[in-house]
Amino acid sequence: MQSPLPPKIRNFLWLLVALLATGCSTTKFLKDDQEFLVKNRIEIVSPVKIKKKRNLQNELATLYKQKPNENFFFFIPKEWFYYRLQDTVGKSRFSRGWKRWQMRQFGEEPSIFDPERAEGTERAMQFYLQNKGYFKAKVESFTEYQDRRKNQKVVVTYRVEPRQRYLISDVSFSSSDTTIDRLLQEIKPNTVLEPGSPVDVSLYDQEVKRVTDYLRNQGYAYFIRNFVSGLEGDSSNNQVDLSLEVLPPPNDSVHRVYRIGNVYIYPQYNPSEPTENRIDSIGPGIYFISTDGEYGVKPKTLINALYFKKGDLYRQIDFDRTNRALGNLGIFRFVTIKDERDPNNQELLNYRIFLTPNKRFEIGTDIEVNTSNSPFVGRRLLGVAGNLSFRHRNLFKGAELFVGNAETGLDLNLSNLRNLSQLVTTLDIRLQTNLYYPKFVDYIHLWRGLSRIGFLRDGFYEEVKEKASTRIGLSYNYIEQFDFTKNQEGRDTTLQLYVINSFNASFGYDFRLSNRNRFLINHVGIDYLSPNTTTHFDTLILNKNEFLRRSFDKQLFTSLLFRDFNFSYNSLPNRFGESFSLIT
Structure with a gap:
């Protein structure tokens, strides 16, 4: 009886079955005293409710000193590739290189359970919890076998008892330097070590940074965080009175102001x-x-x-x-x-x-090839475009940046290769220039006015003045469209359909709030569109479509206050390496 499955699919299924079978047999490579670590688990035990318990569990999971092997394509253990690719004796250079490539792509060193690493994970978790304010936290690990008959696959469970979390009751600041001590008392009300907050090392780090930044902005040019002592405190009933001291510099009794x-x-x-x-x-x-x-x-x-x-x-x-x-x-x-x-x-x-x-001049070129559909030719076209870019830094010796781009594109009808006069269906020429001036020019004092009436958040206007650059843009675009038909004598002929000339001028700002945030704002914009159609195009298309005919009229668009706004944002990667972008 002939199999209904095609040979390729049948061979793939046989290979799949073979891989599954061999994947389950990786334990045959183990020595008598070895076991695979197949899973880690965290069990949090607490008589009181823990805020954000799931977050705490995820944070503790980042402290594993040993992790199970992953699978390739969901079910093939990566350690299987590791074992199968170890034998390179007598292999050719090509075979050894091929195996090394497979190892890098698919293989993974087997995760052989190590009790010492489990103990290291216990200590890391306990230390982490103590730094979060769980001073009496306890962590223990337990092992069990996934398959009790063979005892070759281990599951490790970490039993975590955070116990009561210590909270801040009060905080005091002091320094033997009387000037520093006075400044500390002035900024004490804004401390991040607020009563009721946990005694968390991360909060301490934030407070040290806050104190250090403040003092360095008060003339203390050589003040560093090492001059801030570690936290000391007295505790009772899980409440801690903290004290933070600014130490004097070596070989001196006071810090110098510069x-x-x-x-x-x-x-x-x-x-x-x-x-x-x-x-x-x-x-x-x-x-x-x-x-x-x-x-x-x-x-x-x-x-x-x-x-x-x-x-x-x-x-x-x-x-x-x-x-x-x-x-x-x-x-x-x-x-x-x-x-x-x-x-x-x-x-x-x-x-x-x-x-x-930096280099004053920069020239770049780019070539692009693509395909497109034309409603006039009725078939796919080959698009060819060339781009020449030019940058001039410091154009007028005032750090002005001039950026110019010239691009020419053609749509080619490859069915007319024998008749070169009918090869080009569309000609597109673009010229664009932008001049960036490294200073914010407040257009009709608009931004200052928005700041005064409270439309902008505090400090935003000053930030714009500091970081924004003024941009002036000019562009021109020429488009010419052709059609191929036969004349009354039956000969191939090329007819022009239309020509479009468009001009654009804009004035606005390029504002980078940070490396991840960027604003592009145009206040002034002038767009002029000048189409010229032929009788052939009017008869073929426009006379049959009133709405389309109006779109081929000459048009002028102007904006003197606000033309357009673009915003882009790129987030930082999270603990899983994931990030996102927002473009409006």
């Missing part, structure tokens, strides 16, 4: 060449250092990117904003800011800003 001294800027710094020795005073406390007085960029552009000046109190936030602003200019490959104590005044910090120029 102000900004001179700023030395190297606008064309090359680390492989000797340091330039010509010094030009540009402003109060600002000096440009070069070889011949050529800076490559307008001094005002760099000065506008500085968020500190001579005599200012040192603030870490100003340092970071300056570093970011200089980098965002786009004309420097590297930005390095170094501080040094003034030799004549130990309370002043001088800055040396080394700016390594």
Whole structure:
């Protein structure tokens, strides 16, 4: 009797059965004292309700020191590939390379149960729980066999008893440095170590960062988190009174406050060449250092990117904003800011800003091939497009970025290869330019007005002024469509259907709130569409469709206040490595 299944499917099913059979027999590779770890489980036991119990269970699951093997294609154990691919004796170089590739793609070292790793997991879980405020937590592991007859597959259960969680009753701040102590008392009301919160190490880390950031923005340029002591506390009835102390620096009784001294800027710094020795005073406390007085960029552009000046109190936030602003200019490959104590005044910090120029010009090309359908030809067409892009950084020596693109595309009717005059069905030419100015120009003071009436959140307008760049865009598009038919004499002929000329001008902003958030806003927009149709196209299409005919009229669209808005957001990966993007 002949099998109703095709030979290929029948062979695949036989292979599937064979793999299943061999997959179940991986235990034959085990030694007498070895067992496979096939599953980990967590059992949380608590007489009181635990908030976000599922989250806690998932967090503990990340601490496994040993995990079971995964399966390939749902049912084939990866350790099966590992064992089967071990034998390379006498194999050719190609065979050995082929096996190594299979091992990387499908194989996995067998997870042989290790009691020491299970104990390590117990300790890691207990330590984690204690850092979360469960000071008396207890974790024990138990093993059982999945198949009691063979005793070769182990399931490990971790029994977790968090017990009572310790909560914060009160927190105090202190320092032997009286100025620091006064500042600590000022910021105490905003502490993240609030009464009722758990005694959590992550909260302590947040508080240390908060204190450190605050002090570094109050002139303490060399204050680091190591000067903040570890938490100390007295507990009773699961309530803890915490104390946090700021320690004095080594060999001194107080922390020093610094102000900004001179700023030395190297606008064309090359680390492989000797340091330039010509010094030009540009402003109060600002000096440009070069070889011949050529800076490559307008001094005002760099000065506008500085968020500190001579005599200012040192603030870490100003340092970071300056570093970011200089980098965002786009004309420097590297930005390095170094501080040094003034030799004549130990309370002043001088800055040396080394700016390594980026390439001024950038040219790129791109070729695209695709297929499309044409309602006029009635068959698939081959599309060919070429793109030439050009970027000029620092166009007017003010860090302006000019971006130009020229693209030409053709739709080709391959059925007319013998008649080259009828090969091209569509011609598309696009020219686009954008000029980015590295400064926010508030259009008719619109954004300032929105901020004053409370339409924007606090600080958003200042953030826009700092991070947004102004963009002016111009574009032109030319489209020409052809049709192929026969004339009265029966000869092939090419007829033009229509030509469309379109022009666009826009004014707006490119605003990157962060590396993951981006706003594109156009306030002013002018679009002009100028189609020209032929009698042939009018007779063939437009006279039969009034709505389509109107769309081929000349059109002008203008916007003087708000044209369009685009927003993109990319999330951070979660603990599973998953992320998402939002584009509007």
